[in-house]
Structures are given as structure tokens and as C-alpha cells.
Amino acid sequence: MTGVQAFTTGTAALLDLDPYRFPAALIDDAPERTPSVCGRVEPGDRLLPAPEPASRLTTPLEPTDRRRLELHAALTAAGIAPLPGDLDAIEALCQLTDTTHIALRRWINRAV
Structure with missing residues (x-):
């Protein structure tokens, strides 16, 4: 056609x-x-209520879990989508110390 x-x-x-x-x-x-x-909110839209601070979990994240979330956030902000094979490398990087992890995130942010 x-x-x-x-x-x-x-x-x-x-x-x-x-x-x-x-x-x-x-x-x-x-x-x-x-x-x-x-x-913009249109007439008839229903807004969600604000979360209550008392309903949050009080259990802190493990350092490796926190580093994993921070690394995924840095990669997402840089527009880098990890491939399925990259998850093992991300796991290994999350085992490193906080100072090494901070440097890694700084490198990712400057690469943009």
C-alpha cells in the first residue's frame, strides 16, 4: 500500500x-x-493521601542492599540500562566499601 x-x-x-x-x-x-x-489535576481526579511517617519500616537496609539501590539509581539517572548479565557485576561492586562505591557513582555521574 x-x-x-x-x-x-x-x-x-x-x-x-x-x-x-x-x-x-x-x-x-x-x-x-x-x-x-x-x-495538572483535572476535576474528578482523586489524589492519593500523603504517606504517614509512622507506617514506614524501621528496619534499615543492609549496606550491600543500599549500595545496590544507589548504583541502580546512578545508572538509571545516567541513562544506562544494565543488561541481565550485568547483575553479577553489580552484585560484586556492591560488596566493595562505601568509599569505593562513592567513587564509582561519581565516575558514572561524570560520564553523562
């Missing part, structure tokens, strides 16, 4: 659209309410 294909304007064509790619598509003959592009 070399030309542009136009969609029909009926609701049957709208029901065929993927709701994740086209959140404004009609589903069950009613428009789906989605947040606006600017992230």
Missing part, C-alpha cells in the same frame, strides 16, 4: 486502538479519564 490509510470515524475503529498507546480512545463507549499533558 502506497497511500495514507484513513481510519473510520466510528466507535468500532476507536475500540481497536491500544489503550496504552492511545489513552484517549473510547473504551466501553465512555472516554477514559487521563491526566492532562501538563500534569
Whole structure:
């Protein structure tokens, strides 16, 4: 096909659209309410309540678990997606000391 294909304007064509790619598509003959592009709250939106500080877990993370979270956060902020084979290397890096881990995160952040 070399030309542009136009969609029909009926609701049957709208029901065929993927709701994740086209959140404004009609589903069950009613428009789906989605947040606006600017992230403003629209009338009828329900906001989640603020978390209560008393409901937080009091158990601190182990140092290796904390380092793993910090390393994943640094890689995500740098736009680096670890591959499945990289998880063993991340585990080995999390066993290092805090000072070595700080230097590693600093190197990742400067690489961006």
C-alpha cells in the first residue's frame, strides 16, 4: 500500500486502538479519564493521601542492599540500562566499601 490509510470515524475503529498507546480512545463507549499533558489535576481526579511517617519500616537496609539501590539509581539517572548479565557485576561492586562505591557513582555521574 502506497497511500495514507484513513481510519473510520466510528466507535468500532476507536475500540481497536491500544489503550496504552492511545489513552484517549473510547473504551466501553465512555472516554477514559487521563491526566492532562501538563500534569495538572483535572476535576474528578482523586489524589492519593500523603504517606504517614509512622507506617514506614524501621528496619534499615543492609549496606550491600543500599549500595545496590544507589548504583541502580546512578545508572538509571545516567541513562544506562544494565543488561541481565550485568547483575553479577553489580552484585560484586556492591560488596566493595562505601568509599569505593562513592567513587564509582561519581565516575558514572561524570560520564553523562
